Amino acid sequence: MTLQMIPDRPAMGVRRFGRVNWLGLRTLARREVMRFMAVWQQTIFAPLMTAGLFVVVFALALGQGRGEIMGLPYLVFLGPGILMMTVIQNSFANTSSSITSAKVQGNIVDTLMPPLSAGELLAGYLAGSVVRAGLVATVIGTGMVLVTGRGISHPLWALCFVLLAAVLLGGLGILAGIMAQKFDQMAAITNFIITPLSFLSGTFYSVQTLPQPFNTLSHWNPIFYLIDGARFGVTGVSDAPPLRGALICVAVAVVVLYVAWRWLKSGYRMKP
Secondary structure: OOOOOOOOOOOOOOOOOOOOOHHHHHHHHHHHHHHHHOOHHHHHHHHHHHHHHHHHHHHHHOOOOOOOEOOEOHHHHHHHHHHHHHHHHHHHHHHHHHHHHHHHHOOOHHHHOOOOOHHHHHHHHHHHHHHHHHHHHHHHHHHHHHHHOOOOOOHHHHHHHHHHHHHHHHHHHHHHHHHOOOHHHHHHHHHHHHHHHHHOOOOOOOHHHOOOOHHHHHOOOHHHHHHHHHHHHHHOOOOOOHHHHHHHHHHHHHHHHHHHHHHHHHOOOOOO
């Protein structure tokens, strides 16, 4: 009679697949990417059309007789602002719509039940925002270069601020998705907070032209530094030093991601 060997079980609190569930993380990230790629006409093509309409309205209708801004032709000045505004809105929409849809449809349990830690959930959701932001930035940036006939002055700075925007707004989207219990609440957050902030952060104008106290208030808005940093990366001109803007955005992103991690870890407003 032979004795059957029983495999050793991992100790309490130790996951059998290691410190990081790479398979689960890849699966969640792939799901988030496939979710928006399945409707690419809405998530990739539509932002390009919207950006084109902004260029037509502001650059052609309003900007034909307009002089230079910060030493740049208005169309060249406008391009990076529209690019970053679109990246901001799409990064926020990707995570917020994913979580809100899952909660409203009642399938959020499919995300909460797998053995994924709060950090893995956070990274998986953010992966979708980063990929979507990268695709949108690439499409609009290519069109911008073709229209203006100018290259990108500092590609690394431009890439840095696009990634910062994707991570920061993706994290804010997670917080908004956790807070919202229905689509109306998410629409209110988007329409009354995210859209005004992206419009009123130097997208279509230089904050140097604003009177006080609006000039000072603009410098307290982290989205201003995202748009201003992207403008520096593309044109080499900015209202604020790009390094200071990057450090401020990193600090805000760390705070936002920490809060998102805590909420995901505790299951705050996520568990049915």
